[in-house]
Amino acid sequence: MSIGARRQLSILSIPALLMVFSKENRLADLMEQGRLHYNDSNTALNKENKQAKPYFERREPDYPDHIPLTHLERLGMIIGSLIGSYFHPERNEFIVGLGESTAFPFILKKLQHQMLSDPVGRRILRERPRMTLTSLDLDYLRSLPANTLGRTYVEWLDKEGVSPDTRVAVRYIDNEELAYVFQRYRECHDFYHAITGLPIIIEGEISVKVLEYFNIGIPMTGLGAAFAPLRLKPKQKERLYSIYYPWAIRNGLRSKPLINVFWEELLERDVDELRNELGIEAPPDLRELRRQQGKKLGSKSARKTADKLLQIGPSEDPYFEPIPENELHFYQRKGAVRKRKLPDIIPSSDLKILESVKRKAYRLDLQLSLCGLRLGWAGVIGLLPWIGDAICFCLALQLIKKADSIEGGLPPALKQKMTANAMIDFGFGLVPIVGDLINIIYKCNSRNFILLEKYLVEKYTAQVPVKVGTSGADGAAPNEGKPPLPPRLEP
Amino acid sequence: MSHRDILVPDCNNCLKLTLHTHVGGKRKNRIHLQDRKITTVRKIIAVRIIWCQLIPSMIPSPILNTLKRDVVIIGGGPAGLLLLAALKTSPYLRHLLCTLIEGGSLALAKQFGVDPPKEYTNRIISLTPATASYMDLGMGCWNHLHHDRLKRYNHIIAYDDDGKIGFDMDAYMVEVINVQLALLKRLAELENGFENVWDQCKVTEIEKNGGSGSDWPIVKLSNGKSVEARLLVGCDGFNSPVRHFARIQSRGWPYDRFGVVATIKVSKPTQVAYQKFLPTGPLAILPLEGDDATIVWSLTPELSETLCAAPSEVFPHLVNAAMKLDSHELPYIYEMVKNNDNVDNVIDEIQWRLNKASVFDKYYDNTVTKVFDKSRARFPLKMSHADTYVAPRIALVGDAAHTIHPLAGQGLNLGQADVQLLVGALEKASTRGLDIGSTLALEPYVSERWPANHVMLGVCDKFHKVFGVNWGPFNAMRGFGMNTLDSLGLAKNLIVNQV
DSSP, X not given: OOHHHHHHHHHHHHHHHHHHXXXXXXXXXXXXXXXXXXXXXXXXXXXXXXXXXXXXXXXXOSXXXXXXXXXXXXXXXXXXXXXXXXXXXXOHHHHHHHHHHHOOHHHHHHHHHHHHHSHHHHHHHHHOOOOOTTTSOHHHHHTSOTTBHHHHHHHHHHHHTOOOOOOOXXXXXXXXXXXXXXXXXXXXXXXXXXXXXXXXXXXXXXXXXXXXXXXXXXXXXXXXXXXXXXXXXXXXXXXXXXXIHHHHHHHHHHSOOGGGOOGGGOTTSBHHHHHHHHTOOOOOOHHHHHHHHHHSOOOGGGSOHHHHHHOOSOSSOSSEEEOOGGGOOTTOOTTOEEEOOXXXXXXXXXXXXXXXXXXXXXXXXXXXXXXXXXXOHHHHHHTSTTHHHHHHHHHHHHHHHHHHTSTTOOOHHHHHHHHHHHHHHHHHHHSSSHHHHHHHHHOHHHHHHXXXXXXXXXXXXXXXXXXXXXXXXXXXXXXXXXXXXOOOOOO | OOTXXXXXESSSSOOOXXXXXXXXXXXXXXXXXXXXXXXXXXXXXXXXXXXXXXXXXXXXXXXXXXXXXXXXXXXXSHHHHHHHHHHHXXXXXXXXXXXXXXXXXXXXXXXXXXXXXXXXXXXXXXXXXXXXXXXXXXXXXXXXXXGGGOEEEEEEEEEOSSOEEEEEEEEEEEEHHHHHHHHHHHHHHSTTTGGGEXXXXXXXXXXXXXXXSOOOOEEEETTSOEEEEEEEEEOXXXXXXXXXXXXXXXXXXXEEEEEEEEEXXXXXXXXXXXXXXXXXXXXXXXXXXXXXXXXXXXXXXXXXXXXXXXXXXXXXXXXXXXXXXXXXXXXXXXXXXXXXXXXXXXXXXXXXXXXXOTTTTSSOOOOEEEEOGGXXXXXXXXXXXXSOXXXXXXXXXXXXXXXXXXXXXXXXXXXXXXXXHHHHHHHHHHHTTOOTTSHXXXXXXXXXXXXXXXXXXXXXXXXXXXXXXXXXXXXHHHHHHHHXXXXXXXXXXXXXXXX
């Protein structure tokens, strides 16, 4: 189609749309349905609903309180619960929503089959025990001998200051047997706490989640195990990763399937015997550990691997420096930044190159800002699927070439490092969307600039001649240390 | 004298012989034996030829009580009987002297015609429309079937846990003995038909004709007779002696599965055949007249033993469970049956699972109520295909040539198609004056049937292999494929027309 025809068509589309969605059309629809200008005096008496079928009808529920979700609704619930439970894990509704929406049928079916293959599990599915306050009579449990499961459970409840309030009923899982399986998992959660002794603080919950994931396999527990620790303090993270995660993984994998345990029948059993039978070992007391470690001074080892893993961007800001306090103007607060001057030692030719590399890197990595996120043109170009990443790679190589034009050229090791940076950036960029985000944070051009500056500073500090005094504070003659001049040729 | 030199009689009566010497393809010398110029050596050689080749063929064969027949059919199953009936029906072949030799007794089949048993026998097969129309229009034996024991069904539903396909196909369920009866009755109508069916004669030996000049195989029977055959057709099942005699290898493999057959009663009569694909193998429920049905269930050897030994109160519930429940739930129930749990416990467990949400029995909505105890039997399943179907004076038809997995119900139908084409090839040969036992006459049969049978065997084998995989993602893909194919009417029509 020619340009002119296309333009005409696009201009005509506006009135066309207006015509389709106009008032006349709506009235015509009503006329078709026989509802225009027509007040049936019998409609008030008509019991049947003669209105048009609603646009959206939910299918029949499988059990009371069931809300069958469409795929889009489920996806929305997953995304919403993920964001909500990450930022507000203390609010129950997000965890509940995440658990139910990510429990896909094939995972719950696997669990159901696990239960059906085991005689006790089969009995659980048949009898459908629910943990209510009648089935768990707390006074009776308190009267049990020490070290029984029931007594341990009640003691844990009292220690943590919680009550076995009935858990939220499952609503969003299709198929009523699978809904019961999930409900059973939810209600047994407190028993997992009791038998391991982990408290209800966030670290304890995460540890129980890890145990649950490796034993039962519910996706929500896996997501919690992977992402929940990211918001913790470094000391907490270290405690989790070094002690509780290995414990939970080891025990989750080797213990018997916890979903097949009929807890209500084992209340009078000895806890240690039960732990042996199930294959769970008790972890170190978390509250005790926190108390002890709180007394020690914060050690450098607290800043460990997890932190390092998450720091992707360059470790220092090469473009701005905080203004020292004596030079602050009245309108500048502490922490204000100004453009950093490049070091003086470097001779002017190399300084010019360094300056141009700095400007280039700044332009590519930091010149723009999007809702507080600083990115550069490389970030924007890199968003184009693969051509963009190729172009950014070429730009990065250009930068390296520019850096190479300093006096003496770049040493091969440094050039290798810079090229490696550019290649890592390219590699990340190949991953569609997440990779481009990583690119924006990684800022390979800034890194290369930092490397170049460090190298130049090193190179020229090494070359500054040692100032030797003429009278010689150290008593040395001016020519001492220099190689002897070659003998003069006799004319 | 080279091997190309031939001795040609000058005329039929006189003894003057002319020696044509061929050198390099061109006829060179014509030497008259009476010519004295011939050398002594050549004379001796010529005399040897006369004594060893010409004269012996003028003398009748030494075993004087061997009967000579044009076609000898070994095996009196549906394939053999159909072949004999077809030969006798065809105007070009009805002059041939034929004999059918059956080792067992056909009295049961004849008895079936007069006084059929009340319950169904457990060898029941399905006939495709092509076979049915050949039997009707080509053979004219359709009317001789017991029509009250013939069931016509028009829809097939094949499903597994993840997907289903439904086909519209007109087919018939009929007992094997019913087919045999119909063919025997037809033979009785035809001239020289029934008299040439010799039953209760076992084949003791098939040997090459040791006599000179003839290559007709000799079949020795248990009643002392011997028959020489211009064409020996083997319709004698998987361990065919004819195939062994012809030294034709049959290649294939056992499936490590047993097929359990039984006759059952269902709660409501239907015209739909159901087949559920379980990881161990397919379970097919094929409808019979009234509320009867027959099942064919492929199972591992241990499971087939367990199920054949299961009490007859439990068996119908097991079939229901297999058709309606998720296939993962069955191993627990099989274990219970194997451990001889109390029958009521087993039935209770199955009932509990069946009462779960109607999600489970979305495809099979009938219920099995009873099994006829004596009808339970099992047979091993294998795939096998002979290297070729013909050899000089030998032809193989039916199970002697190929064995197939029963999941598509094609076994008998392949045999009937074989017969159709063999008769066609023989008709063509006969109208052209060929020796019907020569490979030239038989070649069109094998060249048409061998690839077609091979494809069908291969397809059933691949079905067995594809549905034998039990891995989550693959199951989901397979189910998706089945559902997609179900919605493509054109593709389905193509498939049905092939079969």
